[in-house]
Amino acid sequence: MRNILPLRTIMQEYTLKKSLGQHFLKDENICKKIVESLSPLHFTQLAEVGPGAGAITKHLLQIPNIDFKAIELDKEKVDFLEKNYPAIQGKIINESILETTVPFENEFVVIGNFPYNISSQILFRVLEWKQQVPIVIGMFQKEVAQRVAANNGKKDYGILSVLIQQFYEVKYLFDVPPTAFNPPPKVMSGVIQLTRKENTFALQSERKLFVLVKTAFNQRRKTLRNAVKSLFSAEVLQDEIFNKRAEQLSVEDFAKLTFKM
Numbered sequence: 363m364r365n366i367l368p369l370r371t372i373m374q375e376y377t378l379k380k381s382l383g384q385h386f387l388k389d390e391n392i393c394k395k396i397v398e399s400l401s402p403l404h405f406t407q408l409a410e411v412g413p414g415a416g417a418i419t420k421h422l423l424q425i426p427n428i429d430f431k432a433i434e435l436d437k438e439k440v441d442f443l444e445k446n447y448p449a450i451q452g453k454i455i456n457e458s459i460l461e462t463t464v465p466f467e468n469e470f471v472v473i474g475n476f477p478y479n480i481s482s483q484i485l486f487r488v489l490e491w492k493q494q495v496p497i498v499i500g501m502f503q504k505e506v507a508q509r510v511a512a513n514n515g516k517k518d519y520g521i522l523s524v525l526i527q528q529f530y531e532v533k534y535l536f537d538v539p540p541t542a543f544n545p546p547p548k549v550m551s552g553v554i555q556l557t558r559k560e561n562t563f564a565l566q567s568e569r570k571l572f573v574l575v576k577t578a579f580n581q582r583r584k585t586l587r588n589a590v591k592s593l594f595s596a597e598v599l600q601d602e603i604f605n606k607r608a609e610q611l612s613v614e615d616f617a618k619l620t621f622k623m
Contacts, residue, residue, distance in 0.1 A: 386414045386415050386417060386475075386543060386544050387414075387417035387418065387475055387542060387543060388417065388542065388543060388544045389538075389541070389542035389543075390417075392538055392542045393417050393418050393421060394421065395536065395553075396418055396473070396475075396499065396501065396553060397418060397421040397422060399499050399535060399553070399555060400425070400471070400473065400499065403471065403497055405428065405469070405470070405471045405496075405497070406427070406428055406429060406468075407428065407429045407430075407431075407466045407468060407469065407470035407471070408422060408425070408428050408429070408430050408431075408470060408471050408472075408473065409430075409431050409432070409433060409465045409466070409470050409471070409472050409473070410422055410430070410431070410432045410433070410472075410473050410474050411433050411459050411472060411473070411474035411476055411484060411500075412433070412434060412459070412474050412475060412476055412477050413432040413433075413434050413439070413443060413454075413474075414434070414436075414439055414475065415439065415442060415443075416442075416443050416446065416447055416450075417475070418473070418474070418475060419432055419443065419447065419450065420447055422473070423447060423449045423450060429466070429470075430453055431453050431454070431455055431465045431466070432450060432453060432454045432455070433454075433455045433457065433458075433459050433462060433465065434454055434455070434456060435456070435457060435458045435459075437456060440454050440456050459480075459484055459487055460480065460483055460484070460487055464491055464494060466494065468494065469494050469495070469496055470494060470495065471495070471496070471497045471498070471499070472488060472495055472497070472498045472499075472500070473498070473499045473500065474499075474500055474501070475500075475501045476500050476501060476502060478502070478503050478506075478547065481500075481502045481503065481506050482506065482522060484500075485510065485522060485526060486525075488556070489525060489526070489529065492529050492530075492558060495558065496557070496558045497555065497556065497557055497558070498530070498555070498556040499535075499553065499554075499555050499556075500553070500554060500556075501538060501551055501552070501553045502551065502552060502553075502554065503547070503549050503550075503551060503552075504537060504549060504550040504551055504552040505518075505549065506522070506552075507534060507551075507552030507553070507554045508534070508552065509522050509523060510522050510523060510526050510527075510532055510554060510556075511523075511532045511533075511534045511554060514609060514610060514611060514612045514613070514615075515609065515610060516609070517609070519609045520579050520582070520608075520609070521575055521576055521579045523613075524571075524575045524579075524613050524616055525571070525572065525575055526556065527613045528559075528562055528563060528565075528571065528613050528616075528617065529558060529559060529562055530556035530557060530558050530559060531556070531557045531558075531559060532554060532555075532556055533554065533555045533556075533557070534552060534553075534554050535552075535553040535554060535555055536552070536553055537550055537551070537552055538550070538551040538552065538553060539551075562617075563613060563614045563617035563618075564617060564618075564621075565617050565620050566620040566621045566623065567620065570620040570623050571616060571617065571620050573593070573623075574590065574593060574616060574619060574620060574623060575608075575616055577589065577590050577592070577593060578590050578608035578611075578616075579608045579609075581608075582607060582608045582609060583607070584607070585604065585605055585606065585607060586603065586604045586605070586606055586607060586608060586611070587599050587604035587605065589607075589608065590604075593623050594622060594623060598622045601622075603615065603619070
C-alpha cells in the first residue's frame with residue numbers, strides 16, 4: 363500500500379526554503395507521469411535528485427529489483443522522508459548534488475524535480491558523470507528545458523544546448539503548470555529526457571569545446587570572428603564560418619572548430 367500523505371499533514375512537518383529553490387509537486391497525476399517515463403527503460407540503479415517531501419520518491423520506492431538512492435541537501439526534508447517513508451532508510455545522501463561524490467560505482471539513471479535555482483549546474487554535474495549516466499529524466503523551468511532542447515537558429519539555443527546535445531539526445535516530454543506545485547512557481551515547467559549518445563561528434567578535447575562554446579555565446583550578438591578571436595589564429599579566422607553568429611552554428615560545427623583552436 364503506497365503511503366500518500368495529505369498536503370496539510372506534509373506542510374505541518376516541514377518548511378519551504380526559498381533559498382533552496384523549493385517548489386514541491388502536489389499533483390499526483392504529474393508525479394505518476396514522470397515515474398511512468400521510466401517504464402520503457404532498463405536499469406538497476408536509480409538516483410533521485412531533490413526528493414523534497416517525497417512526491418516522486420514514494421513511487422520510485424515501489425520499483426522492484428533496483429538500487430535506489432536519493433540526494434537531498436535539506437536535513438529537515440531528510441528527517442521528514444525517513445519518518446514518513448521507512449523504506450527510504452539508508453538510501454538518502456544528505457549532501458548537495460553539486461558537492462557529493464558519484465552515488466554508484468556502475469551506470470545509473472538520474473531523475474528529479476530539480477531545484478530551479480541550480481538546475482543548470484545540475485546539468486553540468488551530469489556531464490561530469492556522463493560515463494555513468496545513460497538517462498536523465500528531469501523537471502526544469504520550461505525556459506531552461508526549452509534551452510536544453512533547442513536547435514541552432516532558435517533564440518533559445520545556447521551554451522546548455524550545445525554542451526548537452528554533444529553528449530545526449532534531448533526529448534521534451536511534457537509541460538507542467540504552476541498549479542501542480544506548492545508553492546506555485548511564477549513560470550511553467552517542463553520535463554525532458556536525456557539519452558546518452560552512442561556516437562558523439564569528434565572533438566580535439568572536451569575542455570576546448572567548453573571554452574569555445576562559452577566564449578562564443580558570451581558575446582552572442584557579435585560575429586564568431588569577433589567573439590572568439592582570442593582562440594584562433596588570424597589565418598583560421600578568415601574561414602567563412604566565422605562570419606556567422608554563435609546561434610547559427612550546429613553542435614557538429616562547434617565540434618569541428620575545436621581542431622582548429
